[in-house]
Amino acid sequence: MRWYKKLHWQIIIGLVLGLLWGLVSASSGWNEFTSGTIRPFGTIFINLLKLVAVPLVLVSLVVGVSSLNNMSRLTRMGGKTILIYLATTLLAITIGLTVVNVVDPGSSLPESTRVSLMENYSGTGTNTKNTSENSILDFLVRIVPQNFFASASENGNMLQIVFVAILLGLGIISIPAQKSQTLIEVFDSLNEVIIKIVDLIMKLAPIGVFALMASVIVDLAGDDLRDAVTLLKALAWYSLTVVAGLLIHVFVVYSVLFKIFSKMKLSDFFRAIRPAILLGFSTSSSLATLPVTMERVEKHLGVAEEVSSFVLPVGATINMDGTSLYQAVAAVFIAQAIGMDLSLAQQLTIVFTATAASIGAAGVPGAGIIMLVIVLQAVQVPVEGIALILGVDRILDMARTAVNVTGDAAVSVAVAHTEGKLGTLHFDD
Numbered sequence: 001m002r003w004y005k006k007l008h009w010q011i012i013i014g015l016v017l018g019l020l021w022g023l024v025s026a027s028s029g030w031n032e033f034t035s036g037t038i039r040p041f042g043t044i045f046i047n048l049l050k051l052v053a054v055p056l057v058l059v060s061l062v063v064g065v066s067s068l069n070n071m072s073r074l075t076r077m078g079g080k081t082i083l084i085y086l087a088t089t090l091l092a093i094t095i096g097l098t099v100v101n102v103v104d105p106g107s108s109l110p111e112s113t114r115v116s117l118m119e120n121y122s123g124t125g126t127n128t129k130n131t132s133e134n135s136i137l138d139f140l141v142r143i144v145p146q147n148f149f150a151s152a153s154e155n156g157n158m159l160q161i162v163f164v165a166i167l168l169g170l171g172i173i174s175i176p177a178q179k180s181q182t183l184i185e186v187f188d189s190l191n192e193v194i195i196k197i198v199d200l201i202m203k204l205a206p207i208g209v210f211a212l213m214a215s216v217i218v219d220l221a222g223d224d225l226r227d228a229v230t231l232l233k234a235l236a237w238y239s240l241t242v243v244a245g246l247l248i249h250v251f252v253v254y255s256v257l258f259k260i261f262s263k264m265k266l267s268d269f270f271r272a273i274r275p276a277i278l279l280g281f282s283t284s285s286s287l288a289t290l291p292v293t294m295e296r297v298e299k300h301l302g303v304a305e306e307v308s309s310f311v312l313p314v315g316a317t318i319n320m321d322g323t324s325l326y327q328a329v330a331a332v333f334i335a336q337a338i339g340m341d342l343s344l345a346q347q348l349t350i351v352f353t354a355t356a357a358s359i360g361a362a363g364v365p366g367a368g369i370i371m372l373v374i375v376l377q378a379v380q381v382p383v384e385g386i387a388l389i390l391g392v393d394r395i396l397d398m399a400r401t402a403v404n405v406t407g408d409a410a411v412s413v414a415v416a417h418t419e420g421k422l423g424t425l426h427f428d429d
């Protein structure tokens with residue numbers, strides 16, 4: 001196959017062209033055209049992906065659980081998944097804290113820039129106070145829905161869908177086989193249909209990604225590209241610190257994870273899931289990327305469906321390595337910028353609160369910065385400090401979402417290997 005026919009190249013071309021278009025548009029006054037005529041194609045593409053997310057998770061998880069036909073395996077796999085997710089999140093935060101303390105990006109922010117950033121953005125990021133009322137029990141209560149249709153009508157309720165699907169799967173394996181046979185077949189063929197639909201939607205990916213990228217640039221630059229450049233320069237050290245932390249996490253933590261739990265090479269892993277990472281990057285939503293992550297993980301990484309259909313939806317909702325790392329860096333950066341010294345105890349508090357905040361963050365654009373409020377409040381850093389980092393958040397959101405998606409896929413490989421459910425790799429695009 002010629003290189004430009006391969007999906008990941010088409011997505012990369014879409015990304016680059018979108019970036020260029022955004023820059024041209026912002027400097028030539030075509031923003032209205034970009035927002036009015038190009039942006040809708042990006043929205044349609046994301047909507048299509050979100051549209052299949054709920055049915056896909058429900059159907060594939062029911063198929064997965066009913067093929068397990070063994071309760072103890074389900075509990076074992078569940079326990080393992082949560083433990084590995086927690087471990088990678090804690091490592092991500094530790095890396096974030098180390099990098100931000102070493103680089104100390106907050107001290108390089110000139111006083112004048114700090115004041116003007118605060119003036120520009122103050123008030124924008126502070127309407128999220130009630131998120132700090134979340135407790136672990138609240139979190140558990142929110143997993144159990146009162147009404148299935150209400151959960152299915154809201155993409156943010158993915159954990160509720162996971163819960164219902166597991167219940168349904170358990171019900172199916174608890175009745176005599178001749179009674180459940182037809183239902184299993186229905187779910188099985190529905191599953192095939194949905195996967196085919198995801199394939200079709202992905203044909204639009206290059207256009208969707210182009211439109212998304214162009215809109216991000218236009219939003220960031222506004223009417224004057226120079227403003228955006230000044231902002232990027234002022235926050236360059238902070239942004240580079242986040243990106244450096246994310247790269248260290250991906251290349252160190254996931255390769256160690258593979259060394260311990262599977263024999264997969266990191267390069268093969270990336271090659272197999274490339275389109276999902278690129279899509280996470282361009283949509284800034286692990287939830288919207290989920291259908292593609294599932295497809296890549298099953299069809300290309302060789303993870304059995306009974307593992308991926310459990311590990312990935314749970315991961316897209318609670319496992320956000322990129323987000324937790326970013327929250328650690330952001331909290332310390334804001335403290336540094338306003339001249340606050342954080343003690344070791346406060347940095348430890350960041351470890352716990354950023355874990356909780358990343359678990360609580362939904363897999364949608366901007367969720368991470370909203371949940372950052374919890375982290376800041378826990379260490380008494382003024383929440384208004386969010387104003388300092390808001391301007392570049394859209395870009396960092398793209399990077400951290402790509403890591404969130406990568407993390408879920410990596411853990412699914414680890415869990416599949418330990419369960420003896422890892423097949424062979426396929427690089428067919």
Ligand code: ASP
Nearest residue numbers: 285286323363364367368
């Ligand atoms: N956008 C991220 C995601 O969907 C969440 C965040 O804002 O950090 O994974």
